[in-house]
Amino acid sequence: MKKILNYINGQYAPPIADRWLDNYNPSNGEIYSQIAASTEEDVSLAYEAASAAFPAWSNTSIDDRSAIMLKIASLIDDNLERFAMAESMDNGKPLSLATAIDIPRASSNFRFFGHAITQFSSEAHESVGLNTMNFTLRQPIGVVGCISPWNLPLYLFSWKIAPAIAAGNTVVAKPSEVTPMTAYLLGEICTEAGLPDGVLNIVHGLGPSAGQAIIAHPNIKAISFTGGTKTGEHIARTAAPMFKKLSLELGGKNPNIIFADCDYEKMLAVSVKSSFTNQGQICLCGSRIFVEKSIFDRFKTDFVAKVKELNVGNPFEASTDIGALVSKPHLEKVQSYIKIAEDEGAKILFGGKTVKVPGSEHGYYLEPTVIEVYDDQCRVNQEEIFGPVVTLMPFETEEQAVQYANGVMYGLSSTLWTSDLNRTMRMSKKLEAGIVWVNTWMNRDLRTPFGGVKNSGVGREGGFEALRFFTEAKNVCIKYE
């Protein structure tokens, strides 16, 4: 059986303890590979390699770093089909989605930061009258840790690694143990692109062992993490006494707020996508839909009709809109929320049941599920389900829409549908979220800041924000006569 090895100091290697985890194909429930179950010892090796590579890499010219990153990007493009296939098999997402979004975005991340580093500059402040000149040195931090989740595996893994290495750091990275395959394949691409040994080290394994060893390592000075809010909390607690720099992108329970004056057809089509793309397993999905009362019944009917047309099926079929959920435990978690909704007296308008896909009967398939709720504070409206499940609820006024939207512990993104510019401005200021999309969803310009407020995390990545995160600013003050 295929073994997913660590990539340390430019070499693939088995875990020191020779322990392995089963890796499942969510589309059929079969074990199809084994993952290195790395421990602290493997992380130590990865750290040593990264630490040894740091002096040379941080002194490598910006042009040379950039050229290697652009090469990595084009090699990912050259291997698009292979990577997309691997992503889809590992995660259960439709192959069409992995081909159109996940893998192209991973190469864009390397390309973008390969270019961005050539434009990254620092500030100078002349203190007129004091005869001093200050300038800011932005120096790489050293060895940094990057830990990513399973929903957008290579997309989010590269979103962290690319700015880290562009800025001159060396990296110990761990992808999710649920979806390690594309991170594994990335190692050979990095070697082929000429990335010096030790600049990127990829360690596989469980969060509480391999992940824990990264966050607890005293010399790994910064951690960029995307994943669950509970894990984020634990990382913050572990890292705080060591004063590590932290960027935490955590859960979301994002509102999709629909006013009667919106472009109805466009809103309807995009709302189906923002609810169910990637089986609803995107931290940016609009999982709470609030609709102005005057169009609530119309929306409910039209939305459910569109959702019924979605095809749940094998990820490798071109006709599939919704593939398999990532794992059996995750499917069970999502199902438990459908039960909670029923217990809470909410109304399941559509879906809620598992699907037996012919030929893939043991896969983790669930119908797209639409739930009408009667209390915005009910659990299905408050807790992150992270699956193909959305709630619907009407609102009467703009104030009430804001109150509902902000009435959760999360604050990652929000979507607003309206043609009223004044309302757009008023609400954009009031919504508690790191991102406000108006008349669109998941529209990303990689230069923009990305991150959440409240329990959705701390810090911003994206564009120069990411390069700032992965560098330390040092002021140099020169007195002249």
Ligand code: TXE
């Ligand atoms: O995430 P975890 P899980 C949400 C979603 C989901 C829930 C739990 O609601 O149902 O989180 O998902 C690593 N030290 N999101 O359990 O555990 C782990 O190995 C260091 C939202 O899969 O947070 C993996 O690489 N690392 C989210 C990564 O953390 C640790 C995307 C994320 O796993 C660790 C995914 C530890 N002690 C889930 N424990 C989003 N924001 O997009 C775990 N890890």
